[in-house]
Amino acid sequence: MKDFSHQLFVRFKINPTFALLKICLMFAVVKIAGQQFKVKQGQQLYVPHLAGKAGDQVEFDDVLLTDDGDNQTTGAGVKSKVKAEIVDEVKGDKVIAFKMKRRKGFRKKHGHRTLFTQIKITEIA
Numbered sequence: 001m002k003d004f005s006h007q008l009f010v011r012f013k014i015n016p017t018f019a020l021l022k023i024c025l026m027f028a029v030v031k032i033a034g035q036q037f038k039v040k041q042g043q044q045l046y047v048p049h050l051a052g053k054a055g056d057q058v059e060f061d062d063v064l065l066t067d068d069g070d071n072q073t074t075g076a077g078v079k080s081k082v083k084a085e086i087v088d089e090v091k092g093d094k095v096i097a098f099k100m101k102r103r104k105g106f107r108k109k110h111g112h113r114t115l116f117t118q119i120k121i122t123e124i125a
Contacts, residue, residue, distance in 0.1 A: 049115040
């Protein structure tokens with residue numbers, strides 16, 4: 001069985017290494033839970049907690065920019081969607097809020113760990 005780059009070379013006379021490089025260059029800027037992320041296909045990243053379990057598919061419609069190496073689309077002209085798969089749910093590092101009033105003996109220590117969802121980008125369409 002021949003790989004994808006060989007098929008591109010045979011059908012369109014494109015150099016196989018150049019074709020794979022163009023596929024790797026495609027990226028998008030997506031807004032997820034109020035934060036912007038630059039994503040590529042196959043990339044894994046941690047985002048604020050999303051509803052769903054490991055293995056579920058998620059789709060993000062709020063794409064702000066797409067770039068495939070030649071064409072860059074921004075603003076209202078972007079009609080792309082980014083599909084991802086939930087890999088895991090994890091907790092972030094512990095954040096400690098320590099309050100103290102000097103000479104009064106008042107000390108309070110509160111801490112929390114923020115929930116994150118690890119996702120893998122499967123498709124930019």
